[in-house]
Amino acid sequence: MTSGDVIGSVAPNLVMLTKGAVDLNPVDPYEPNDTPATATPIAYGQTTKTAYIFGKAKDLDYFKFTGAAGDKILAEARARAQIGGSLDTYLTLIGPDGKTVLAENDDRGTPRIDSDSEIAFTLPAAGQYYLVVTSYTISQDDQPDDSPFNKYQLKLSKTN
Numbered sequence: 001m002t003s004g005d006v007i008g009s010v011a012p013n014l015v016m017l018t019k020g021a022v023d024l025n026p027v028d029p030y031e032p033n034d035t036p037a038t039a040t041p042i043a044y045g046q047t048t049k050t051a052y053i054f055g056k057a058k059d060l061d062y063f064k065f066t067g068a069a070g071d072k073i074l075a076e077a078r079a080r081a082q083i084g085g086s087l088d089t090y091l092t093l094i095g096p097d098g099k100t101v102l103a104e105n106d107d108r109g110t111p112r113i114d115s116d117s118e119i120a121f122t123l124p125a126a127g128q129y130y131l132v133v134t135s136y137t138i139s140q141d142d143q144p145d146d147s148p149f150n151k152y153q154l155k156l157s158k159t160n
Helices: 136-141
Strands: 061-067 072-078 089-094 101-105 117-122 127-135 151-158
Touching: 061 151, 072 089, 089 117, 089 136, 101 117, 127 136, 127 151
Parallel strands: none
Antiparallel strands: 061 127, 072 117, 072 151, 089 101, 089 127
16 A cells, blocks of 8 residues: 555535524514403313513413313413423413412423423313413522523314
């Protein structure tokens, strides 16, 4: 073998990114929905468009729905485990008075890492109920959490 012999060759690998630039200033299609008075309607069988816990230090997103006594509901805040992003969701079900917490969930109550929030509940009476989506950091640590990667979709189902 001489100094000019080629032992092997490596072809360059080209990688093309097709998704485009990351949106560091996403728009939440449901804002303003930060109180029961400005809650966004959601119906059984509906999944929202992608929404964000973003734009303020302690964002709470309210959604409202009408239910009957005995309705069994399943509410899912689909986030980092199901659609990506960085949001550690915290989901709360509030009664018709707009104040009473009926159920809340951080991570489905399972030991799985990165599972998203879910509430299964039987409504005690007919009325308008509220689902509130936020982050664990805001809800439990009372700390700011304002990231353009805090994305989620809320799905509401009637299971009976």
